[in-house]
Amino acid sequence: xxxxxxxxxxxxxxxxxxxxxxxxxxxxxxxxxxxxxxxxxxxxxxxxxxxxxxxxxxxxxxxxxxxxxxxxxxxxxxxxxxxxxxxxxxxxxxxxxxxxxxxxxxxxxxxxxxxxxxxxxxxxxxxxxxxxxxxxxxxxxxxxxxxxxxxxxxxxxxxxxxxxxxxxxxxxxxxxxxxxxxxxxxxxxxxxxxxxxxxxxxxxxxxxxxxxxxxxxxxxxxxxxxxxxxxxxxxxxxxxxxxxxxxxx
Amino acid sequence: xxxxxxxxxxxxxxxxxxxxxxxxxxxxxxxxxxxxxxxxxxxxxxxxxxxxxxxxxxxxxxxxxxxxxxxxxxxxxxxxxxxxxxxxxxxxxxxxxxxxxxxxxxxxxxxxxxxxxxxxxxxxxxxxxxxxxxxxxxxxxxxxxxxxxxxxxxxxxxxxxxxxxxxxxxxxxxxxxxxxxxxxxxxxxxxxxxxxxxxxxxxxxxxxxxxxxxxxxxxxxxxxxxxxxxxxxxxxxxxxxxxxxxxxxxxxxxxxxxxxxxxxxxxxxxxxxxxxxxxxxxxxxxxxxxxxxxxxxxxxxxxxxxxxxxxxxxxxxxxxxxxxxxxxxxxxxxxxxxxxxxxxxxxxxxxxxxxxxxxxxxxxxxxxxxxxxxxxxxxxxxxxxxxxxxxxxxxxxxxxxxxxxxxxxxxxxxxxxxxxxxxxxxxxxxxxxxxxxxxxxxxxxxxxxxxxxxxxxxxxxxxxxxxxxxxxxxxxxxxxxxxxxxxxxxxxxxxxxxxxxxxxxxxxxxxxxxxxxxxxxxxxxxxxxxxxxxxxxxxxxxxxxxxxxxxxxxxxxxxxxxxxxxxxxxxxxxxxxxxxxxxxxxxxxxxxxxxxxxxxx
Numbered sequence: 001x002x003x004x005x006x007x008x009x010x011x012x013x014x015x016x017x018x019x020x021x022x023x024x025x026x027x028x029x030x031x032x033x034x035x036x037x038x039x040x041x042x043x044x045x046x047x048x049x050x051x052x053x054x055x056x057x058x059x060x061x062x063x064x065x066x067x068x069x070x071x072x073x074x075x076x077x078x079x080x081x082x083x084x085x086x087x088x089x090x091x092x093x094x095x096x097x098x099x100x101x102x103x104x105x106x107x108x109x110x111x112x113x114x115x116x117x118x119x120x121x122x123x124x125x126x127x128x129x130x131x132x133x134x135x136x137x138x139x140x141x142x143x144x145x146x147x148x149x150x151x152x153x154x155x156x157x158x159x160x161x162x163x164x165x166x167x168x169x170x171x172x173x174x175x176x177x178x179x180x181x182x183x184x185x186x187x188x189x190x191x192x193x194x195x196x197x198x199x200x201x202x203x204x205x206x207x208x209x210x211x212x213x214x215x216x217x218x219x220x221x222x223x224x225x226x227x228x229x230x231x232x233x234x235x236x237x238x239x240x241x242x243x244x245x246x247x248x249x
Numbered sequence: 250x251x252x253x254x255x256x257x258x259x260x261x262x263x264x265x266x267x268x269x270x271x272x273x274x275x276x277x278x279x280x281x282x283x284x285x286x287x288x289x290x291x292x293x294x295x296x297x298x299x300x301x302x303x304x305x306x307x308x309x310x311x312x313x314x315x316x317x318x319x320x321x322x323x324x325x326x327x328x329x330x331x332x333x334x335x336x337x338x339x340x341x342x343x344x345x346x347x348x349x350x351x352x353x354x355x356x357x358x359x360x361x362x363x364x365x366x367x368x369x370x371x372x373x374x375x376x377x378x379x380x381x382x383x384x385x386x387x388x389x390x391x392x393x394x395x396x397x398x399x400x401x402x403x404x405x406x407x408x409x410x411x412x413x414x415x416x417x418x419x420x421x422x423x424x425x426x427x428x429x430x431x432x433x434x435x436x437x438x439x440x441x442x443x444x445x446x447x448x449x450x451x452x453x454x455x456x457x458x459x460x461x462x463x464x465x466x467x468x469x470x471x472x473x474x475x476x477x478x479x480x481x482x483x484x485x486x487x488x489x490x491x492x493x494x495x496x497x498x499x500x501x502x503x504x505x506x507x508x509x510x511x512x513x514x515x516x517x518x519x520x521x522x523x524x525x526x527x528x529x530x531x532x533x534x535x536x537x538x539x540x541x542x543x544x545x546x547x548x549x550x551x552x553x554x555x556x557x558x559x560x561x562x563x564x565x566x567x568x569x570x571x572x573x574x575x576x577x578x579x580x581x582x583x584x585x586x587x588x589x590x591x592x593x594x595x596x597x598x599x600x601x602x603x604x605x606x607x608x609x610x611x612x613x614x615x616x617x618x619x620x621x622x623x624x625x626x627x628x629x630x631x632x633x634x635x636x637x638x639x640x641x642x643x644x645x646x647x648x649x650x651x652x653x654x655x656x657x658x659x660x661x662x663x664x665x666x667x668x669x670x671x672x673x674x675x676x677x678x679x680x681x682x683x684x685x686x687x688x689x690x691x692x693x694x695x696x697x698x699x700x701x702x703x704x705x706x707x708x709x710x711x712x713x714x715x716x717x718x719x720x721x722x723x724x725x726x727x728x729x730x731x732x733x734x735x736x737x738x739x740x741x742x743x744x745x746x747x748x749x750x751x752x753x754x755x756x757x758x759x760x761x762x763x764x765x766x767x768x769x770x771x772x773x774x775x776x777x778x779x780x781x782x783x784x785x786x787x788x789x790x791x792x793x794x795x796x797x798x799x800x801x802x803x804x805x806x807x808x809x810x811x812x813x814x815x816x817x818x819x820x821x822x823x824x825x826x827x828x829x830x831x832x833x834x835x836x837x838x839x840x841x842x843x844x845x846x847x848x849x850x
Contacts, residue, residue, distance in 0.1 A: 078778065081776040082774065084773065085774025085775070090773065098766060101517065105517055108517070109518065112515070116512075118508040
């Protein structure tokens with residue numbers, strides 16, 4: 001089963017009287033249930049535009065995006081918000097934690113939005129906190145946490161409501177190498193153990209090497225696709241570097 | 250080059266600067282408006298029957314100075330926060346610290362001076378318009394009042410320029426002391442959340458106690474004006490600050506700990522936003538609470554004095570107008586009045602002019618209204634009762650000299666005698682006859698311009714009683730109380746404007762930094778409707794806190810007006826309601842503006 005299905009999407013910026021700029025064209029791909037897919041590309045290649053469209057933050061000019069069986073391009077207003085609240089989890093580069101809420105409250109937020117009972121909320125938050133090793137810092141405010149801890153809290157928030165898919169937008173971008181590695185290992189683990197589908201947007205080959213498949217975007221089009229298959233992570237890393245070498249030409 | 254860059258920086262943040270400028274201008278304008286009354290000794294002396302007035306104004310000056318000071322410190326902090334990043338960048342590019350601190354010094358001083366000058370001008374204009382409007386609509390008689398009053402201009406300029414000079418120096422020094430990296434990342438500096446603990450409880454207790462001491466001092470000013478005044482100002486200001494700082498954080502903590510409530514939808518987010526803000530907003534909310542109290546208090550007392558004018562007038566006369574010997578002109582004048590009842594009494598003056606005779610039949614036909622002196626003791630205190638006289642008893646005939654009819658008889662106060670005889674007897678008397686027409690309108694105040702015409706014509710052409718008619722009595726009362734009413738209304742409206750500008754300024758100046766937070770919530774799938782609900786609740790609480798404290802201050806403070814107003818609490822419903830409607834409008838406008846900034850599509 002495909003959790004994400006993208007058909008022929010195109011995104012053009014600029015209104016009638018302005019100069020048009022084609023950010024995306026002919027994008028076609030799918031993500032299978034439980035797959036860990038990476039999207040790579042240089043700055044300005046259209047990665048973020050694509051992610052915004054997938055997560056309903058932006059609409060394509062034409063084409064179709066189906067997530068968990070729903071055509072998200074047809075959603076309107078509150079439907080769009082509700083869709084994000086239920087089906088999607090986000091991890092951003094700059095964590096995007098609310099600094100006036102404790103770690104616990106940040107993680108609990110998506111469940112509060114769904115109107116869950118406070119006892120259910122507490123159970124779910126504690127469960128995910130245990131999995132991500134956050135039990136000790138649940139009462140802390142984000143300003144009292146390190147970058148790595150913040151990103152783990154953000155991951156917990158993205159996963160607590162068991163979304164259909166987890167979107168990561170350069171989640172390791174603001175982390176030191178040790179924290180980055182720990183986060184990626186966690187993502188790999190939840191992907192493997194809990195069958196969570198993940199779509200990771202990055203330009204960092206190391207982060208990408210944790211994925212099972214990588215799509216390369218160049219000038220708004222999918223240029224190349226490679227699969228990890230049975231090779232080890234370091235072999236796959238080398239393969240990515242090789243692809244980037246040819247890709248840049 | 251740097252100056253040019255700095256100027257272009259201002260252009261880029263024009264919206265923030267316009268918030269800053271308008272805030273400062275309004276505060277200068279209001280300061281001037283207050284000073285134009287408070288420093289005008291002639292006006293105060295001529296328009297107020299009591300020496301309490303100057304004490305109350307002294308109280309006002311001190312409070313307003315504190316409020317303005319806090320306001321400027323805030324505005325200055327806002328200015329500095331806007332500029333830090335940019336000046337940090339200049340320093341990173343190699344500009345010298347001394348040069349940068351000189352630039353911020355000049356910028357602060359220039360902004361301060363320009364806004365003070367323009368604000369004072371606006372103040373003069375507003376004073377002119379507002380006083381004109383008040384005098385017209387409320388039918389006031391104000392003496393010695395000028396919209397442009399030089400000493401007030403000088404005080405305002407002096408006060409603001411000195412404060413801005415100090416602020417400019419502080420900015421210069423603080424910029425030079427802060428390191429470049431911190432300046433560059435100033436917008437990213439996290440705000441520390443303070444935990445609510447025992448300290449807050451102690452604060453709450455001290456706060457309530459200081460409020461109590463302040464209130465006590467305010468109510469016992471007579472025991473030593475200056476000492477008690479100082480105690481009242483310090484106690485109430487400090488108490489307000491501490492109560493807001495502690496009690497409300499504590500309430501939020503309690504609400505948050507109720508998980509059933511707090512874990513529902515955005516409740517926890519809203520509560521945290523509030524908790525986060527109250528730490529940051531305590532000073533401005535205290536100022537707003539004080540302004541709220543001043544504005545509401547001033548308007549309420551103003552309305553109280555207005556009530557005193559009508560009460561005095563109404564208790565003096567039953568009849569709205571009296572016409573001696575009705576002629577064609579007066580008939581025409583009277584026709585303009587919306588008359589409720591009208592009676593004409595004829596009398597004959599016997600030879601020698603020492604005795605007048607009335608026809609009892611006429612009184613039987615239209616009873617004369619006579620004040621019941623056995624019931625009403627004090628004109629202002631109790632509602633006057635009127636009796637119907639037809640002069641059939643000896644007692645009534647003896648009392649004729651106490652009637653409004655009698656007051657209007659020529660020579661009434663030079664041992665004139667009265668007789669009331671039957672219609673038959675009256676007809677037999679051969680003497681010069683005259684008439685008095687007593688008119689009662691449906692509403693004296695609505696018909697006042699027509700009544701004025703009748704009364705003035707009568708006074709000019711006939712006997713003018715030393716007791717006057719109702720219109721003359723109204724003029725007299727209004728002369729005594731208008732000044733006080735004017736002061737109350739004028740200052741109330743001025744304070745209200747300042748309050749709005751304070752609260753709006755603070756909420757809107759922080760909006761830019763909230764944009765990201767709301768953006769994030771949207772990404773997470775929060776419906777716009779919920780966010781807008783959360784904003785409405787949050788701002789409502791920020792309006793309610795100073796509102797509640799302000800109302801308590803006013804309710805206690807009104808007692809202070811005892812020597813001026815016999816019943817300071819009477820009729821406070823109307824000014825309170827009017828005031829709340831205005832306050833509600835501010836709330837709606839602020840919420841709309843704020844939502845427009847943070848929930849951009």
